[in-house]
Amino acid sequence: MPAIPSAPRSARTRSWWGWGYTDAHPDDAECAALGALLPGTLARPLPVPRIEDLPIARPAVTAPPSLAHLVTADPRARAAHAMGKAYRDVIRALRARPGRIPDLVAHPTDDREVADLLDWAGEHGVAVIPFGGGSSVVGGVEYRGDAHRAVLSLDLTSMDRVLEVDTAGRSARIQAGALGPVLEERLRPHGLTLRHFPQSFEFSTLGGWLATRAGGHYATGRTHIDDFVQSLRVITPAAAGTSWRLPASGAGPSPDRLFLGSEGALGVITEAWMRLQERPRHKASASVAFTDFHRALDAVRAIAQSDLAPANCRLLDPGEALLSGASHDGSSVLVLGFESATSPVDDRLASAVDLARAHGGRAKTPPADRDAPADSAVSAWRSAFLRMPYLRDGLARMGAVVETFETAATWDRIPALIDAVRTEVGAAALKLTGHQATINCRLTHVYPDGAAPYFTVAVAGRPGDEVEVWDDIKAVAGEILHRHRATITHHHAVGRDHRPGYDLQRPEPFALALRAAKNALDPHRILNPGVLLD
Amino acid sequence: MPAIPSAPRSARTRSWWGWGYTDAHPDDAECAALGALLPGTLARPLPVPRIEDLPIARPAVTAPPSLAHLVTADPRARAAHAMGKAYRDVIRALRARPGRIPDLVAHPTDDREVADLLDWAGEHGVAVIPFGGGSSVVGGVEYRGDAHRAVLSLDLTSMDRVLEVDTAGRSARIQAGALGPVLEERLRPHGLTLRHFPQSFEFSTLGGWLATRAGGHYATGRTHIDDFVQSLRVITPAAAGTSWRLPASGAGPSPDRLFLGSEGALGVITEAWMRLQERPRHKASASVAFTDFHRALDAVRAIAQSDLAPANCRLLDPGEALLSGASHDGSSVLVLGFESATSPVDDRLASAVDLARAHGGRAKTPPADRDAPADSAVSAWRSAFLRMPYLRDGLARMGAVVETFETAATWDRIPALIDAVRTEVGAAALKLTGHQATINCRLTHVYPDGAAPYFTVAVAGRPGDEVEVWDDIKAVAGEILHRHRATITHHHAVGRDHRPGYDLQRPEPFALALRAAKNALDPHRILNPGVLLD
Structure with missing residues (x-):
């Protein structure tokens, strides 16, 4: 489990299979009440999954003695690092069909240990999945396929310190493994705040936000974490380096912008100087x-x-x-x-x-x-916003298919796009399940030139086939986004689930450049294989 | 000469060697008056340079018949495309020591022609220097060395149309070769404006701004052109492509940000969808x-x-x-x-x-x-701002060394940085010339976390050695910036002149990625050789 250092939080238990804290999960009666809202769901909730029921094999590798103290093969830790927290992940846990469970989980505490783990993994053909809070909803922290001898989940949450604060310049150097509440608590005595509050705030890290170009607090203007980055430290198998801490620069293409959104495929972000705000009065x-x-x-x-x-x-x-x-x-x-x-x-x-x-x-x-x-x-909206993922898991236990997807498009395309999603996703869901889906939409972020619609789909699934139903619905959604030239993701990232849409959207010159950069920085191709590119 | 399509402007003549329009150049008497302000300058101005005095060789290549109509070997066109408009370029013209003069100048009118020219150049080992308004002050549009058989200056100013306007979404698709006044004139009937007004506004193009991450009108917030880009079309020797027109996206690293600031080394930007503003009331x-x-x-x-x-x-x-x-x-x-x-x-x-x-x-x-x-x-400040480059050329004719350089740093470094430039550049100039230099500073752009100081240096040169004197002063300035971790450029770009500082500043993982991207996109290494990387 990710370490959560602050005292009040450490008393609570993170769920290995569902959203957030176990004590906040709906109980069986609440699940049943939720299910009653959605026609066609199960009569009683699926049982809470048990680690003992998972197919956890013996690790295919062992860490060398020099790294052994950083690494665990504990089944609970491995299960908790097997997937992110998409509906797809939750239902796979409920149905005891998880993604490939990593052989080992490492908790490095400094850059040297990160580099040593990458070196070892490169030498032994071990895939490395950088892991922050594990809240990916796009298959960003799991391994698919069998091209690697073993899989190491690289959990950064032991690197969670605020290393320096520049009060006059309103910025701080923060380690990538700091979860949202941890970094905010450490900034508070300085009167400063990052003000990055995604829905996953409690369960995601600075490094995860940076690697996925997370969308945060601000609904207009600087909506993405990208704009708050002053400098990044990145460790790749080929080289490590830190960009200069600058308020702005015009020296060549932005070095940071290539690693923002690189989703662990090009390197591991271990720390960043971030631009902060004074606390609002x-x-x-x-x-x-x-x-x-x-x-x-x-x-x-x-x-x-x-x-x-x-x-x-x-x-x-x-x-x-x-x-x-x-x-x-x-x-x-x-x-x-x-x-x-x-x-x-x-x-x-x-x-x-x-x-x-x-x-x-x-x-x-x-x-x-x-x-x-x-x-x-x-x-009402604020508390529903934070409660929503817990309710989703409750509905999942009732055999419902409940998930969100999000996008952005220019204003000229927004009305037709939203109409098409409602109509075509609704028709697909009906055809796949025999039930009428609930499809809601909100705009999460807005711009002078467009907006970011966020859709929620809920429908009773076909018992045992929930993953397939969702994958089929998502394929329809992806096709609609592509047809309307709406991005495959505004702030959830590409991961593995959005690859088909991303591959179509990415312009060819950038695809060539990204592949070349991947080969140069990750010559053994161990870093998060399958996200962004193959 | 770059074509300037709008009627009133085409009546004026652009200088091939100095800033802007010839009719705005200071005459001999004004030059002498300017020189009198700076002790130790010449008694009378250097003569206006003549193309006949330049060492213009016969072109080493000729274009094939299919491209011949796009290409000229006219000496005046070649001379006007030999260098940018830095002090270094002006004094080299005045001293009849220009940079290598391109063999040919091409004026493509569409993407197909750009691609054909790149194909031909790749096959024949011809270096291609993308050229917009030619206002580079960092050696960004000249050829240095002799690794290529010939040099083609690729002048984009025949591609200067506004192709589409989305009034409701406040954006427009604009060809890269549009000079500032041209694109603003074409947007005005729509009540819209790009509001990008660098000092070079009249003599620089959208494509040049994008390729160099130009700093524009806004002194706070969105200071660079980068933030106003919705989509880019890029033609590289390996592939052409257009990013989707999106208000925002989180799908992988930003494809546009790799080409913004790529200075013609990765590809040729031929058009962009730009975010516009309503005209201020x-x-x-x-x-x-x-x-x-x-x-x-x-x-x-x-x-x-x-x-x-x-x-x-x-x-x-x-x-x-x-x-x-x-x-x-x-x-x-x-x-x-x-x-x-x-x-x-x-x-x-x-x-x-x-x-x-x-x-x-x-x-x-x-x-x-x-x-x-x-x-x-x-x-007073506004008119001096636009007049300044003309006065610089007047002083250059008096044998003065007059140039600017600019940077950005976090607030904690600003006071010591400015003091160091005043002291150390002053001492270096005195040692090199025997004269006291005038060193002025302004902050051109300011941020919550830092500022962009802009320095002007003026001192009487050593007659005939002005280039060497400036290069030595600039080396001292570059060393100061590096020591203070101030960027080698905030908005003037890297070009060839800033390579030493840029190479030290660029983090190694990004250097590896950039070299790999260059090899993938420009396999024959014909694109603007020497900017950003070797």
Whole structure:
């Protein structure tokens, strides 16, 4: 299990097979209640999976004495590092059909140990899967195939320190294995925050965010972690190096941008200087309801094209709004949030609400009322957001197929894209399962030139065939994204699951360059084989 | 000469050897007056160079019949494509010691012709130097050495159309050869603007900006052209391809970011979808004087770390302020500008001025006075900014060594860096020339975590040895930047002149990847040999 160093957290147990902490998992009765919402699901929940039931073979290799203290073959550790936390992974655990279980799990504590492990793996043909919080939902931390003699999961969470803080320059050097809460706790005494709060915040690491170009807190402007990187340290089988710590540079192509999004296929990111924010002192939020989803899209575009720069600007379609408790009358809801460390944000919120009103929105909380309790739609959405993956696992135990996928496209393509997903994914799900699927959509991030729609699909599965049903639905979704020239992923990464779409999307000159870089940096081809390229 | 399609401009003649239009060049009397400001310069100006005096050999190759209509061997065209527009280039023209003059100049009009020219060049071992406006100040568009049989300058300025405009999504597909004024004129009817206004705006192209990661209009936030790229089309000897037009993506490392800053060494950028702005309707500017430059630095940092996001935020040291007419009393001047298409900016300007005052600044124009004529220090600085390169050439004709260099570093390094440049470059110039150099500094771009200082050096040269004097001064400057971990270039690019610093700065994993990408994309190694790598 990933080490979680801070005292209150270490008292809780991370699930090896499902999302988050075991004490937050829905119990059997809650699972049954969830299942009752989705016609056609099982009568009673699948049992919580047991490690004893997994096909865990004896490790095919043993680490040399010099590295033995970093490495474990403990079955629980191996099972917990076999897959990420996609629906696909959860149902495979529930059905005792996990991905290939790694032979060994290593917990290096410094760069030298990372390099030594890579050297050993290269010499012995052992695949190395860099592993942070293990929250990949795209098959990013598992091994597929049998081209390697053995598989080592390289767990970075023992490298979780904040090494330096530059308060005046608002930045810090942080080790890649720090989980979200760990790094935020260590920055708090300095009055600083990274403000990167993906849904996986508690269960993902800085290194994972960097390697996957994670999307974070800000719904407009600098939405991806990429823009907050000052410098990266990368260890590859061929060389190690650190980019200079710079506020900006024009010296050749950005060295960091090649490793951001490289998903462990080019090297292991061990630390980064990150740009931080002062903790916000001013916050304001509101929600706006729309009868017409397409007018809501226009409102969001107008806000994204203004100077207002909301930190939160998430549009929920009627189903999404209902599910999260943000609305119960079939309206779409726009959740707006502003924050600042330096100046009041009420005027900006009021201007954004005015723009929304001009496009037919009805403000649910008067933005001028600063003493009002937090807007209830806003807080409902926030708690639903964090609870959602736990509910997904509860539904999975009821034999449901429940998963999300996300994308981004320019504004001209957004309405037809969302319509096509609703229609065609719905038809595919019906054909595959005989049941009507629930398909919800929200915009998680918005830009002057486009938006990032995020879809949730829920439908009763075919008992025992849930993985196949989901894979078939996902193939339809991927085809729709490709046809609409919408990216195969806005912030979930490529991993192995998105390879077909990624291979079609990636321009050929970059494909040639990436393959050449892979060969140069990873000559024995041990690093996370199968993500990004073969 | 690059074609300049719009009618009013085509009436003017571009200088083949110096900055900009010949009719804007200082005449002999103005040159002499400029020289009188700098002790030790020549008594009379060097004559304007003549093409007849250049060592222009017969071309070593001729284009095949199928490409002959795209290619010229005209001596004036060849001379105008032999070098960029650095001081180093101007003085080499004045001393009739130009860089190697290309054998041929091609003006392709579409992607097919670019690809055909690359194919032919690859087969015949001809080096290809992509050429936009030719305003490189880092040796980016010349050939050095003799490893190739011949040299072709690939002038893209015949590909200068705006191909598509998406008004609702505020973006346009623009050919790479469009000069700044050309593309802005073509966007104006749509109410849109790229707002990329480097000092070279009139004489540089979109493709050049992209290939060099140019810094533009915005002094804070999105300072580089990189952030405005939606999609790139790139033609390499090995493959051609276009990235999808997306508002954002997390699908693998950014394909565009590898070609942004690739300086023609990996491929030829032929078009891009660019993110545009609505034309600003609200503008406000002011200037603030500081007695203490170090307190001014603190003021600028506070503004950069606020939410205020000025479009202009340029700090001039006393010498720079004097030179541009922004101040005459030895004070430093902060030039502030705000703009918006959607909302008034007076409050933001007032807040920025308040922050500056809190750090000892004295506002030179009360920001509340909206009807006042434009702040005179602001407009003085603006016109001096555009006139500066012409004056540099006038001083060059007087035998002066006059050049700029620029960098960026984190705030903790800025004061010592600026002091070191003043002291050590001053000492080196004195030793090399026997004259006291003028060394001025401004911050051109500022960030929450650092700033981009821009230095101007002027000193009387050693007649006939001006190039050597400058190269020696620049070597000292490069060593200072390296010692202070300041980037070798913030927005001028690497070219050939910055190779020593770039090679030291580039992290080894990226160096390996870049070399591998170069080999894969440019197997005959014909593309801009010597920039970025050997």
